Amino acid sequence: MHGKSISLRDARSPASAGEAEHDVVRALAERLPRPARFLVVGALGLLTDIGTFTLIQNFGLPALVARLFSLAIATFVTWRLNRALTFDRSGRQQHQEAMRYAAVTATAQSTSYAIFAVLTLTLLPAHPQAAIVVGAACGALISYNGHRLFAFAPVTGNTSHSGSVRS
Incomplete structure (x- = not known):
């Protein structure tokens, strides 16, 4: 052969x-360029978020509680997809990268959730899915740059055995 x-x-x-x-x-x-890949992954995450939210809310949970669960599931989905398709390997162990991803995502999702909560309680109580979209768009701006510059940033300089960057 x-x-x-x-x-x-x-x-x-x-x-x-x-x-x-x-x-x-x-x-x-x-x-596709990296920003386009990020948007595709984000769109899949948004569909996961809205679908999960709608499903959970149909069981009678209040919108603000249902969104906490849907955000958690969507965050896991986007972490795995971004790690596989959007960003290059950082050179860190997977658990270290996951913690960095979680830190960035907590900031982005807090912004997204705050906007969602304000809109759901004021302007869009009949359309919480629309509030999810608005909040997600704002959170995406924080998320892309945070993941690019921190969560998936390559290890540079000298590193210790744990894979963290030395000062």
Whole structure:
């Protein structure tokens, strides 16, 4: 055979199949500029947020409580997608990157949630999903720059064994 050979272990390994699939998806995603990838991931996160919110609210939870749950689920979805498709590997361990992502996301989502709460309690009580969209747009501005410059920023300079950057 010519070219790359594949062992039986590689061909049958779910991890190998998953990695190959990820590589194809990543290659397709990289045809788009990073801000466009971020917007696509954000749109998927927003759909997750609105869908989860609507589902939970249909069980009778108040809008402000339902949004806390939907934000948590949407945040997990966007972290995984941004890590896989939008930003390059930072060189940090996954748990360290997750904590940095959580810090940025907490800031962005706090802004988003505050705008949502104000609009839901004042101007848009009959249309909380519209308030989600407005809040998400404001939070996205904070989120993109925070993730680009902090959460997924490459490790630079000397690092300790824990992967954190030394001063």
